[in-house]
Amino acid sequence: xxxxxxxxxxxxxxxxxxxxxxxxxxxxxxxxxxxxxxxxxxxxxxxxxxxxxxxxxxxxxxxxxxxxxxxxxxxxxxxxxxxxxxxxxxxxxxxxxxxxxxxxxxxxxxxxxxxxxxxxxxxxxxxxxxxxxxxxxxxxxxxxxxxxxxxxxxxxxxxxxxxxxxxxxxxxxxxxxxxxxxxxxxxxxxxxxxxxxxxxxxxxxxxxxxxxxxxxxxxxxxxxxxxxxxxxxxxxxxxxxxxxxxxxxxxxxxxxxxxxxxxxxxxxxxxxxxxxxxxxxxxxxxxxxxxxxxxxxxxxxxxxxxxxxxxxxxxxxxxxxxxxxxxxxxxxxxxxxxxxxxxxxxxxxxxxxxxxxxxxxxxxxxxxxxxxxxxxxxxxxxxxxxxxxxxxxxxxxxxxxxxxxxxxxxxxxxxxxxxxxxxxxxxxxxxxxxxxxxxxxxxxxxxxxxxxxxxxxxxxxxxxxxxxxxxxxxx
Amino acid sequence: xxxxxxxxxxxxxxxxxxxxxxxxxxxxxxxxxxxxxxxxxxxxxxxxxxxxxxxxxxxxxxxxxxxxxxxxxxxxxxxxxxxxxxxxxxxxxxxxxxxxxxxxxxxxxxxxxxxxxxxxxxxxxxxxxxxxxxxxxxxxxxxxxxxxxxxxxxxxxxxxxxxxxxxxxxxxxxxxxxxxxxxxxxxxxxxxxxxxxxxxxxxxxxxxxxxxxxxxxxxxxxxxxxxxxxxxxxxxxxxxxxxxxxxxxxxxxxxxxxxxxxxxxxxxxxxxxxxxxxxxxxxxxxxxxxxxxxxxxxxxxxxxxxxxxxxxxxxxxxxxxxxxxxxxxxxxxxxxxxxxxxxxxxxxxxxxxxxxxxxxxxxxxxxxxxxxxxxxxxxxxxxxxxxxxxxxxxxxxxxxxxxxxxxxxxxxxxxxxxxxxxxxxxxxxxxxxxxxxxxxxxxxxxxxxxxxxxxxxxxxxxxxxxxxxxxxxxx
Numbered sequence: 001x002x003x004x005x006x007x008x009x010x011x012x013x014x015x016x017x018x019x020x021x022x023x024x025x026x027x028x029x030x031x032x033x034x035x036x037x038x039x040x041x042x043x044x045x046x047x048x049x050x051x052x053x054x055x056x057x058x059x060x061x062x063x064x065x066x067x068x069x070x071x072x073x074x075x076x077x078x079x080x081x082x083x084x085x086x087x088x089x090x091x092x093x094x095x096x097x098x099x100x101x102x103x104x105x106x107x108x109x110x111x112x113x114x115x116x117x118x119x120x121x122x123x124x125x126x127x128x129x130x131x132x133x134x135x136x137x138x139x140x141x142x143x144x145x146x147x148x149x150x151x152x153x154x155x156x157x158x159x160x161x162x163x164x165x166x167x168x169x170x171x172x173x174x175x176x177x178x179x180x181x182x183x184x185x186x187x188x189x190x191x192x193x194x195x196x197x198x199x200x201x202x203x204x205x206x207x208x209x210x211x212x213x214x215x216x217x218x219x220x221x222x223x224x225x226x227x228x229x230x231x232x233x234x235x236x237x238x239x240x241x242x243x244x245x246x247x248x249x250x251x252x253x254x255x256x257x258x259x260x261x262x263x264x265x266x267x268x269x270x271x272x273x274x275x276x277x278x279x280x281x282x283x284x285x286x287x288x289x290x291x292x293x294x295x296x297x298x299x300x301x302x303x304x305x306x307x308x309x310x311x312x313x314x315x316x317x318x319x320x321x322x323x324x325x326x327x328x329x330x331x332x333x334x335x336x337x338x339x340x341x342x343x344x345x346x347x348x349x350x351x352x353x354x355x356x357x358x359x360x361x362x363x364x365x366x367x368x369x370x371x372x373x374x375x376x377x378x379x380x381x382x383x384x385x386x387x388x389x390x391x392x393x394x395x396x397x398x399x400x401x402x403x404x405x406x407x408x409x410x411x412x413x414x415x416x417x418x419x420x421x422x423x424x425x426x427x428x429x430x431x432x433x434x435x436x437x438x439x440x441x442x443x444x445x446x447x448x449x450x451x452x453x454x455x456x457x458x459x460x461x462x463x464x465x466x467x468x469x470x471x472x473x474x475x
Numbered sequence: 476x477x478x479x480x481x482x483x484x485x486x487x488x489x490x491x492x493x494x495x496x497x498x499x500x501x502x503x504x505x506x507x508x509x510x511x512x513x514x515x516x517x518x519x520x521x522x523x524x525x526x527x528x529x530x531x532x533x534x535x536x537x538x539x540x541x542x543x544x545x546x547x548x549x550x551x552x553x554x555x556x557x558x559x560x561x562x563x564x565x566x567x568x569x570x571x572x573x574x575x576x577x578x579x580x581x582x583x584x585x586x587x588x589x590x591x592x593x594x595x596x597x598x599x600x601x602x603x604x605x606x607x608x609x610x611x612x613x614x615x616x617x618x619x620x621x622x623x624x625x626x627x628x629x630x631x632x633x634x635x636x637x638x639x640x641x642x643x644x645x646x647x648x649x650x651x652x653x654x655x656x657x658x659x660x661x662x663x664x665x666x667x668x669x670x671x672x673x674x675x676x677x678x679x680x681x682x683x684x685x686x687x688x689x690x691x692x693x694x695x696x697x698x699x700x701x702x703x704x705x706x707x708x709x710x711x712x713x714x715x716x717x718x719x720x721x722x723x724x725x726x727x728x729x730x731x732x733x734x735x736x737x738x739x740x741x742x743x744x745x746x747x748x749x750x751x752x753x754x755x756x757x758x759x760x761x762x763x764x765x766x767x768x769x770x771x772x773x774x775x776x777x778x779x780x781x782x783x784x785x786x787x788x789x790x791x792x793x794x795x796x797x798x799x800x801x802x803x804x805x806x807x808x809x810x811x812x813x814x815x816x817x818x819x820x821x822x823x824x825x826x827x828x829x830x831x832x833x834x835x836x837x838x839x840x841x842x843x844x845x846x847x848x849x850x851x852x853x854x855x856x857x858x859x860x861x862x863x864x865x866x867x868x869x870x871x872x873x874x875x876x877x878x879x880x881x882x883x884x885x886x887x888x889x890x891x892x893x894x895x896x897x898x899x900x901x902x903x904x905x906x907x908x909x910x911x912x913x914x915x916x917x918x919x920x921x922x923x924x925x926x927x928x929x930x931x932x933x934x935x936x937x938x939x940x941x942x943x944x945x946x947x948x949x950x
Binding site: 119120121122123124144163164165166170174175177178187191192193194195196197198199200201202203204205206207208210211213214215219230231232233234254257258259260262297298300301304305308359360361362363391392393422423426427428429430431432433434435439442443446447448449450451452453454456457459460461472473 | 594595596597598599619638639640641645649650652653662666667668669670671672673674675676677678679680681682683685686688689690694705706707708709729732733734735737772773775776779780783834835836837838866867868897898901902903904905906907908909910914917918921922923924925926928929931932934935936947948
């Protein structure tokens with residue numbers, strides 16, 4: 001998901017420190033960073049910008065860091081003055097993660113963009129946090145390796161780790177929690193911690209790597225990542241299959257998983273999204289629920305998997321599109337899938353697309369997608385749905401006229417209802433976007449007293465609450 | 476690894492509470508649990524017993540819990556009296572995890588052995604912590620599903636989660652950190668927490684599931700686990716390949732991984748272990764380094780993978796054993812692999828096998844195995860080696876005469892050296908056994924200041940230090 005700047009408002013932050021404190025901190029940081037310390041309005045507003053409908057709350061300054069030392073220096077300086085620190089990658093997060101509700105300094109990590117080491121024999125690499133997923137794959141291409149995690153946006157790897165991101169390949173390759181081997185992290189007091197070494201697995205102590213993944217910058221700032229890599233598959237095969245109902249499509253998904261077919265991707269698009277995608281990307285799928293499936297492996301294996309999947313589609317009342325597996329057609333179709341957010345926006349030009357995500361057990365998928373569609377209809381909302389359905393994860397994108405207060409209110413109520421729907425189905429209010437500011441209200445509904453344990457950890461590691469305050473945890 | 480009781484001594488614990496306190500607690504617990512509260516010497520000693528050479532330190536009493544409520548009641552009672560609590564499964568841990576160095580109450584969870592729910596369509600199940608991995612697989616067999624994590628012992632799933640266990644299948648299916656979806660945990664103050672719901676993935680807040688996995692009972696007691704399951708593969712194919720050197724075998728491993736062959740298992744046995752296994756299990760492999768490899772998948776795919784693997788073996792100077800893939804022969808060979816610890820013991824009857832484990836980047840494997848062998852020879856230690864080499868993880872099992880103080884001292888020095896070797900190679904002092912008491916000394920060498928973060932978390936969640944004290948973290 002990339003930036004969608006329409007109709008988002010900016011609000012001043014509620015600063016929690018005095019003008020004198022701020023003046024002191026500016027002296028220290030501008031002396032150290034010179035023109036890489038910025039307080040101009042445009043830069044500050046840009047660093048509060050997210051692809052959400054949440055009001056922008058710009059930081060008071062931005063530091064463009066180029067090294068771990070610089071991040072640690074900035075954090076130490078802010079800690080000494082009790083001033084908040086907000087890590088920033090490319091601002092593609094969706095739930096207000098980069099906002100500065102209590103003011104403070106945004107640390108822009110996009111210039112820490114070096115691939116430091118590639119260990120092809122070990123299937124790992126070491127990168128700075130500002131490297132984006134596409135940059136990394138560009139870098140890896142001639143080594144026969146790739147990094148599989150692919151959220152919609154070309155996000156930074158530090159940001160992806162911080163929100164526990166995933167994407168279309170997660171059903172085969174996992175999420176960020178599965179592919180980060182270890183990290184270097186600047187702690188809230190400015191100390192630098194390494195969460196682990198480079199061994200593929202370890203039983204040595206608490207899993208601080210996983211604790212930092214998904215912590216959204218509230219426990220520290222990731223300054224280096226050691227990541228798992230994978231061999232580029234010999235063959236990639238793709239099948240597209242249309243179904244009369246989401247229920248049929250879901251049954252095909254379950255059968256595919258139960259058969260043990262190693263899908264690399266299995267994506268569901270509802271009829272509304274198929275219509276939008278046909279128009280936007282000049283395709284001509286039937287305007288029915290669509291599954292896009294991809295297999296990775298040897299030539300023989302992929303051929304066999306595709307054949308078996310086609311049988312499963314037929315058994316569940318669907319039909320496949322014969323052309324989906326020519327390389328050109330495949331590229332075109334998957335590009336269209338990746339563009340489905342933009343395509344959806346064209347269903348209602350001028351509207352804002354509020355991408356929200358929930359994740360449920362696969363057996364509840366059909367029921368939850370059906371209910372989400374029915375309720376959107378009843379509420380008068382146009383809300384296309386796409387999903388990483390091998391994981392039970394789906395996105396609903398209500399298309400909202402942000403100038404219509406009543407419609408905005410209905411959309412908010414709808415998204416709250418959707419989170420409750422997921423939680424009641426044994427699922428989660430967010431499969432891959434994170435809590436940020438937008439979903440704080442649902443965390444306790446989902447996890448109960450576990451939230452108190454999170455608060456205890458936060459207090460233990462960041463007693464001043466300077467690391468990205470106002471995110472994940474209720475005040 | 477199962478129990479190996481020879482030559483382990485028992486030492487009294489250094490109790491940290493008064494006789495009056497103990498008398499009070501006995502009143503409360505014996506009233507609640509009647510004959511399920513035991514203070515007899517034999518039962519207490521059995522609950523301190525581990526398969527390690529570390530001195531047994533029995534608890535002062537054992538509670539046989541049958542429900543979460545009972546665990547919570549026991550923990551609350553102990554917390555009120557500042558008395559330690561030590562969770563116990565079947566006692567198959569290797570680093571002194573179940574010892575009671577400060578006295579206290581062992582909570583035996585082996586009677587919480589029910590498989591509570593199986594959701595075949597969701598590929599998950601909910602179990603109590605005392606269910607063992609073999610019990611679970613027995614239960615699953617007629618559903619076409621299996622649970623892949625297989626440490627040597629038939630450990631409980633609660634214990635396996637607590638030590639972040641893995642085994643021979645980890646290269647394909649991951650470790651406990653990858654297959655636990657969520658847990659119910661009794662916290663150090665007796666509150667009950669649920670770390671997540673049943674959705675396959677989530678970005679909702681800190682990853683408390685992963686924080687509890689590998690925490691060795693120092694942050695709470697796992698009372699329920701929701702686990703990922705997998706479809707039983709259509710076909711299983713096995714290849715055994717002998718090599719002139721560990722270096723050649725390691726090169727074949729790297730080539731296999733680089734080719735992207737989806738091995739389900741890839742195990743290395745050194746020449747010494749092969750000799751032991753031949754004798755113990757009546758096999759006749761060449762007494763050379765041996766790779767045992769297994770593939771899971773469709774008939775065609777497995778056939779193709781085996782063919783490709785045989786090519787890789789030849790390219791790296793090895794030769795395969797033609798008979799390894801008949802079903803009977805395969806079962807026999809893998810049983811022999813699982814029995815390799817017992818086989819190794821027969822290399823020196825009466826000796827104790829001190830199973831230690833390290834894990835390094837795969838590119839360092841040949842070098843580290845070679846150094847481990849050379850140093851054992853130089854130190855006059857008989858030390859067979861087996862490894863889950865797709866993960867860079869290997870076990871060294873020095874066979875020690877426990878009555879020979881000099882030899883015991885040499886073995887201790889050797890194991891310390893081995894941990895340093897792993898750490899210097901970018902690896903870890905334990906890939907799957909855990910820190911317990913035995914490896915506390917290496918944790919800071921490996922992870923530096925990250926240990927302080929672990930201590931801060933421990934203090935935040937267990938300020939009284941009642942949960943399995945004296946494990947993982949230095950005093």
